Amino acid sequence: MIVETxxxxxLEFENVTKLFTADKKVVDKLxxxxxxGEFFSILGPSGCGKTTCLRMISGxxxxxxxxxxxxxxxxxxxxxxxxxxxMVFQKYALFPHLNVFDNVAFGLRMxxxxxxxxxxxxxxxLKMVSMEDYAKRSIQQLSGGEQQRVALVRSxxxxxxxxxxxxxxxxxxxxxxxxxxxxxxxIQKQLGTTFIFVTHDQWEALTLSDRIAIMNRGKIEQIGTxxxxxxxxxxxxxxxxxxxxxxxxxxxxxxxxxxxxxQTEEAGLLHTRLEDGRLPPPEGVAVGLVVRPEKIxxxxxxxxxxxxxxxxxxxxxxxxxxxSGAAITAAPSVxxxxxxxxxxxxxxxxxxxxxxxxxxxxLKINDQLPPLIALLANQAATKMPAxxxxxxxxxxxxxxxxVLVQDA
Amino acid sequence: MFKTPFKTxxxxxxxxxxxxxxxxxxxxxxxxxxxxxxxxxxxxLSFRGGPTLFHWYxxxxxDPQLLQSLWNSxxxxxxxxxxxxxxxxxxxxxxxxxxxxxxxxxxxxINLPLVLPEIVMGLSLLVWFSFLKMTLGLFSVxxxxxxxxxxxxxxxxxxxxxxxxxxxxxxxxxxxxTPWRAFWTVTFPLLLPAVxxxxxxxFTLSFDDFLITFFTSGVGSDTLPIRIYSMMRxxxxxxxxxxxxxxxxxxLLTVVMVFRLRRE
Numbered sequence: 001m002i003v004e005t006x007x008x009x010x011l012e013f014e015n016v017t018k019l020f021t022a023d024k025k026v027v028d029k030l031x032x033x034x035x036x037g038e039f040f041s042i043l044g045p046s047g048c049g050k051t052t053c054l055r056m057i058s059g060x061x062x063x064x065x066x067x068x069x070x071x072x073x074x075x076x077x078x079x080x081x082x083x084x085x086x087m088v089f090q091k092y093a094l095f096p097h098l099n100v101f102d103n104v105a106f107g108l109r110m111x112x113x114x115x116x117x118x119x120x121x122x123x124x125x126l127k128m129v130s131m132e133d134y135a136k137r138s139i140q141q142l143s144g145g146e147q148q149r150v151a152l153v154r155s156x157x158x159x160x161x162x163x164x165x166x167x168x169x170x171x172x173x174x175x176x177x178x179x180x181x182x183x184x185x186x187i188q189k190q191l192g193t194t195f196i197f198v199t200h201d202q203w204e205a206l207t208l209s210d211r212i213a214i215m216n217r218g219k220i221e222q223i224g225t226x227x228x229x230x231x232x233x234x235x236x237x238x239x240x241x242x243x244x245x246x247x248x249x250x251x252x253x254x255x256x257x258x259x260x261x262x263q264t265e266e267a268g269l270l271h272t273r274l275e276d277g278r279l280p281p282p283e284g285v286a287v288g289l290v291v292r293p294e295k296i297x298x299x300x301x302x303x304x305x306x307x308x309x310x311x312x313x314x315x316x317x318x319x320x321x322x323x324s325g326a327a328i329t330a331a332p333s334v335x336x337x338x339x340x341x342x343x344x345x346x347x348x349x350x351x352x353x354x355x356x357x358x359x360x361x362x363l364k365i366n367d368q369l370p371p372l373i374a375l376l377a378n379q380a381a382t383k384m385p386a387x388x389x390x391x392x393x394x395x396x397x398x399x400x401x402x403v404l405v406q407d408a
Numbered sequence: 409m410f411k412t413p414f415k416t417x418x419x420x421x422x423x424x425x426x427x428x429x430x431x432x433x434x435x436x437x438x439x440x441x442x443x444x445x446x447x448x449x450x451x452x453l454s455f456r457g458g459p460t461l462f463h464w465y466x467x468x469x470x471d472p473q474l475l476q477s478l479w480n481s482x483x484x485x486x487x488x489x490x491x492x493x494x495x496x497x498x499x500x501x502x503x504x505x506x507x508x509x510x511x512x513x514x515x516x517x518i519n520l521p522l523v524l525p526e527i528v529m530g531l532s533l534l535v536w537f538s539f540l541k542m543t544l545g546l547f548s549v550x551x552x553x554x555x556x557x558x559x560x561x562x563x564x565x566x567x568x569x570x571x572x573x574x575x576x577x578x579x580x581x582x583x584x585x586t587p588w589r590a591f592w593t594v595t596f597p598l599l600l601p602a603v604x605x606x607x608x609x610x611f612t613l614s615f616d617d618f619l620i621t622f623f624t625s626g627v628g629s630d631t632l633p634i635r636i637y638s639m640m641r642x643x644x645x646x647x648x649x650x651x652x653x654x655x656x657x658x659x660l661l662t663v664v665m666v667f668r669l670r671r672e
């Protein structure tokens with residue numbers, strides 16, 4: 001909190017709402033702030049309002065209600081050409097009748113800078129993205145990646161306080177995309193410009209950003225660092241949208257010593273650790289439990305007998321025998337478990353997919369539950385159990401590795 | 409022997425199994441001949457029968473009445489082109505807005521002169537001008553020509569606008585351009601080919617027009633087509649062939665220019 005008041009805020013949204021028609025809220029009472037020099041991403045599915053957010057920051061759209069501040073000043077009614085904010089458009093929007101140099105020089109010419117200064121600054125920018133030899137080329141002669149670079153420096157040459165990027169890498173192929181991601185990150189650190197980056201690509205947001213806002217239906221579901229939104233999603237939506245996830249829905253039945261017990265209909269009683277400082281929701285409320293695939297271990301034998309479980313608190317394992325209604329009969333025994341620090345489910349191996357460094361496994365627990373996904377590191381052959389499709393295995397994870405989410 | 413490193417096929421390779429169809433060739437030749445033989449005949453006649461090759465041309469271009477009508481045609485053409493290009497461009501830009509009151513009516517009215525019989529337009533304009541007690545002359549003809557050519561200009565520019573990325577203008581304003589400068593530095597240069605081709609078309613239409621001009625021109629404001637028509641009453645003279653072929657030549661030239669611009 002102290003840190004936040006010390007660093008200047010480049011941008012603040014306060015209860016910003018945007019209506020396109022009287023009953024269609026594209027952006028719904030949004031409040032967030034972006035610090036100076038931050039790489040801030042807005043992540044969300046298409047149609048969630050993230051592009052509208054960017055357009056409101058740039059001034060191309062006006063908020064219906066609420067306040068947008070830049071450096072503490074309200075900018076709601078400031079025309080785009082008077083804002084020190086520039087946008088890199090999704091399809092670049094380069095001017096086809098101008099060559100590379102004139103495209104980049106456009107903003108400076110609008111500000112009526114001396115031609116000499118324009119030449120210097122444009123050349124320096126083109127050099128930064130190794131495009132100095134392309135100055136006289138026409139836009140149509142450039143490849144997608146080259147156009148992307150021109151679009152980027154066309155905005156950056158004006159030294160904006162905030163650079164807005166609207167899915168700028170969406171049109172590039174995978175390899176070029178990864179290369180441009182690195183370039184973007186380097187340029188951002190080098191110039192220290194505040195970047196606000198809109199994307200629907202979760203990995204792009206995770207790898208590039210200082211902080212991410214996850215949007216859904218015009219609202220922000222969570223704001224946090226990449227690790228926070230991945231490891232501690234607030235809502236089921238966030239957990240599903242960022243990374244692969246296993247979600248169990250149920251009711252909170254007990255919360256003590258930072259351990260929450262959730263009664264699920266399909267998988268019996270499951271446990272999760274509450275993060276420090278977070279208050280548990282009231283008992284009986286509908287919640288979800290989220291566990292990431294890489295946190296799950298696969299065991300051939302019940303963890304209470306296996307050596308792996310020995311390191312965990314003795315007999316802490318909760319075993320649910322699944323199938324033919326066994327889950328229900330197992331539930332009462334679960335409730336009396338003294339140290340519910342691990343979760344165990346048993347299921348049939350549906351398929352295994354080899355990814356090189358990892359293997360993904362899908363385990364069918366029962367008919368009601370979607371298959372459980374586990375991601376196993378491919379360690380030395382001696383440490384890997386030979387997994388066979390159709391065999392039954394135990395899926396085990398620590399309560400601390402799963403997260404309680406508000407159910408959506 | 410010396411061998412060339414490149415083998416350039418003189419003919420495109422025949423695709424096996426694909427025969428030339430003589431009936432198609434004959435049909436095409438017939439249609440083209442029907443369309444263009446009269447023009448060829450006209451051009452040949454315009455060069456024949458005189459002591460020198462360009463005799464009839466010299467004669468035609470030294471006829472003061474014919475020259476006056478040519479100047480009238482050019483003056484009216486330029487005048488109506490300027491007015492209709494400016495109005496048409498503005499109308500097309502206005503039609504960019506997705507909805508405004510009366511949009512549908514406006515768009516239909518823009519299209520109307522394309523389908524309305526010229527005789528109806530000519531007559532109604534004459535009635536209107538006399539109702540306003542306007543003297544018929546060059547000015548009334550310019551106004552009359554503008555009424556139909558503005559539609560063509562609007563439609564040509566509108567087609568171009570619809571193919572234009574609306575983000576470009578936004579990008580310009582995002583980069584610090586005022587709306588006025590964004591228009592002149594980005595929108596207008598991108599529309600320019602359509603504006604020029606619209607202007608050329610409007611000039612051609614005005615230059616060629618007979619019926620509407622006939623109704624709305626007064627004494628001394630005869631255009632070239634009307635002059636030629638009145639000369640016809642005394643029979644076709646070789647001078648008329650010469651002047652007609654000149655007109656065809658310049659019309660063809662503008663049409664070619666329009667097509668080249670529209671292709672860009």
